[in-house]
Amino acid sequence: MDAQVVIDSYINNIAARLPRKLRNDVGLELRTLLIEQLTAAADDVGRPPDDKLAIEVVRSFGRPEEVAARYSPRGFQVIEPEHAPAFVKLSVACVAIQWALTLPAVFASRTTIGEWWLGWGLGAFAWVGLLVVWFGLATWIRQRSPVDPQSLSRPWTHFIFWLPLAADWRPFDYDAFERRVELGALPLGVVLTIFFIAPTWFLELLTPAGTDTSWALYDEHFRQSLLPALIVLMVVRLALCAAAGIKVQLRARLEGIRFALWVCFVGLLYWTVFGWVIFGNPVVDALFKAWLLIFLLVNTIQIVVSFRRARTRVRVPKILA
Numbered sequence: 001m002d003a004q005v006v007i008d009s010y011i012n013n014i015a016a017r018l019p020r021k022l023r024n025d026v027g028l029e030l031r032t033l034l035i036e037q038l039t040a041a042a043d044d045v046g047r048p049p050d051d052k053l054a055i056e057v058v059r060s061f062g063r064p065e066e067v068a069a070r071y072s073p074r075g076f077q078v079i080e081p082e083h084a085p086a087f088v089k090l091s092v093a094c095v096a097i098q099w100a101l102t103l104p105a106v107f108a109s110r111t112t113i114g115e116w117w118l119g120w121g122l123g124a125f126a127w128v129g130l131l132v133v134w135f136g137l138a139t140w141i142r143q144r145s146p147v148d149p150q151s152l153s154r155p156w157t158h159f160i161f162w163l164p165l166a167a168d169w170r171p172f173d174y175d176a177f178e179r180r181v182e183l184g185a186l187p188l189g190v191v192l193t194i195f196f197i198a199p200t201w202f203l204e205l206l207t208p209a210g211t212d213t214s215w216a217l218y219d220e221h222f223r224q225s226l227l228p229a230l231i232v233l234m235v236v237r238l239a240l241c242a243a244a245g246i247k248v249q250l251r252a253r254l255e256g257i258r259f260a261l262w263v264c265f266v267g268l269l270y271w272t273v274f275g276w277v278i279f280g281n282p283v284v285d286a287l288f289k290a291w292l293l294i295f296l297l298v299n300t301i302q303i304v305v306s307f308r309r310a311r312t313r314v315r316v317p318k319i320l321a
Helices: 003-015 020-045 051-061 064-071 081-102 113-123 126-144 149-153 155-161 174-197 199-206 220-225 227-246 248-275 282-312
Strands: none
Touching: 003 020, 003 051, 003 064, 003 282, 020 051, 020 064, 081 113, 081 126, 174 199, 174 227, 174 248, 220 227, 227 248, 248 282
């Protein structure tokens, strides 16, 4: 990871917390400022800018949520947006633990489900109220008495100010991560594509001679009408994935095309699940569609996350890149 990736990761982290109309202008302004500070810091220590020096510069500039608040001040919030995931996880954990400890009494017939629900079951949600008070009190204390980062090394501050504040910001290169994941998943994608093209032939290669694989035959109407379009999309997506993974320079150029094909492919698969019979065997068809729905749900979430990240990313003019 080089210094520029650290700066861009930090800026995009801040931009995601800003109103849409401010994101790009503030992002470009901060990018210029941080590059100047990084260059000055490199001159002071007498070495070229690197990722370690860049991390020191951005950490001294402030945590992303604090920097975003300077440009978009917000009023008092009981649960601050950056702490909402921690609040939800902790609330679910507290309720789940109380239920797990008290539900066995119902199964042991020592109490009825109605009695349990009116007592321990419903009462578990009191934890949510206690956590709201705790997070709200911590927010009020932080706003009245900003925390010195050095003081967070003391254990009692972890309890009052909540653990996420104690963690130093770390850069994350989404492009490099996605590239590694895609290259790692490429062989599996090739195998699944081959299976999807000819499932009976593929199964015959893996099973003893004479094994009946007729249960994996496609519905004739699906095979002639929709299957060719799905296969073309799968092959093209695999080819673009391989090109973007092997040649990093092509990744940015192919990003829009790959995203559009991804959306088209997922949309076509949704239509396939709900509007077509895929396999001639009804049981195989139902099981395959159940697996396909899980696959589509995961891909839909990934599309939404990718779209949101693309919208919050600072768009750097080519002359500044």
